[in-house]
Amino acid sequence: MATLNASSTLSFTFYLTGIPGYEEFHHWISISFCLLYLVGITGNCTILHVIRTDLRLHEPMYYFLVMLSLTDMGMTLHPMITLFRVLWSIFREIQFNHCVVQMFVIHTFSLTESSVLLAMALDRYVAICHPLRYATILTPKLIIKVGIAALLRSAISLIPVMFRLDFFTFCHSHVLSHSYCLHQDIIHLACADTKFNLIYGLVLIILLWGLDALGILVSYAFILHSVLRISSHEGRLKALNTCASHICVVLILYVPMIGSSIVHRFAKHSSPLFHIFMAHIYLMVPPVLNSIIYSVKTKQIRQAVLQLFLRPTISSVGI
Template structure:
């Protein structure tokens, strides 16, 4: 009976993996990770602050950009504590409940970000194809409903996987292959029938990402058709330029996301470094690059950043 209780207690604890073969320099590896996290947090908080405080940015496009910043932070921040505890050699352990909560937020916000990118594609479609009806179609109330629907869709769809995990016995190795918890990683350690989780997870990815990406593609087909009907080449380029940042954000999310899914499902015998590398790209690249891209490509955001960080006297002299 004592052995049984000990095994139950053990099953509630998992062990995270850092960078295999480089454990001796984990402290040094933590420096670039810390820089990337700081860039992501500062960049996204800056976007949120500028959109919040500048009345001229209280428009649908910038509301959706604020949602993108929130989902970026929601996807990366749940891993901060466990990652740096591991890299700073404080502890590799993570409790089962903490692990489930962490993966719930990671997967929920990654699906939410996909939905937000679809909403942003619809925003560009309405702005270019129906400019005179833009403000009446995308009202603040409708935008709020879209945001709530995106987060509810993602959280409700991911919940069955999390509930199912609670009933799995974990009698094999309790060592996870990443420095944070992913569903695909954890179910491989279960001593139970995992067909439901595998099939449901694959169907969930196919339907949610598939429908979102299809919606984005259809939006851009209509946008391109509308743009090509514009007589002026300058106006065509101007219209397409408003979509450039969004297209980059779509690629930044979907390429690492699809790559990580393919590696977990079809490259199980690949080097652990490939799995870890793909996992960290998926987690850190969107929050870091999205604010940079929108700051560079969007004049209003760029102007807001200059006002925020450049002293008023210098700014007025330049003006």
């Protein structure tokens, strides 16, 4: 294949393989992905609806949950469209500029979700350690500023690494071993010096994800210290129970992210299917499980959801 210079890169086309070796099962595999995606979209839309319509949920904790749901849906929408097109053999080619946009969307919302989880940890810290000042500290204006700052921080930090891709040449292959575009997959095809992208990506993970994770740990250290000072056993359990959903969501996001990063950097010679498996977990599992966890573990959300779905039944029985 001829080497591409920077001027022709924008018109360059990649070929997405889907799941190599299992092409005959693509339609069946797409059914499971479709069900997972529908569960995630339905769950997050339900949470957004009940928080918008139930005035009792117009509190900082639930505003941050709105951000989390929007981030989950934003991260999956673009790549899932491409994934279904590939698995259904509708269109397996994707232009370079569309691929870059897809990578930018995935990584921006992924980093934003990490920031939102940090904000939710700080929300729990204020609620438990400074309950009397909760409403005055976490005002709606501050929450909006936090959301905008989280999105801008993620987007701006990715611009250098995405900008560098325009100057890469691709002469080895144009086949991407996934169902959607990932930065790690593209730079392996480049015939240019990719050290900047590799080092910058690692630094970005350490600085952004690492600092967010450190902030979450520090918040929970203060929370635990405050909870242990509560004399009542029931009081301690009640305080910790308000954090249970958040802790589960943090683990669901960070474990696949760390696993995917380790696999791409330190397990390059492992089975390609393992790389694909980790990539799909990283993309699909958090949006699906986050809405389920908050719907099941958070009493106020659970009650609002039950009222939403049981109201038509009760109304029809009354008639």
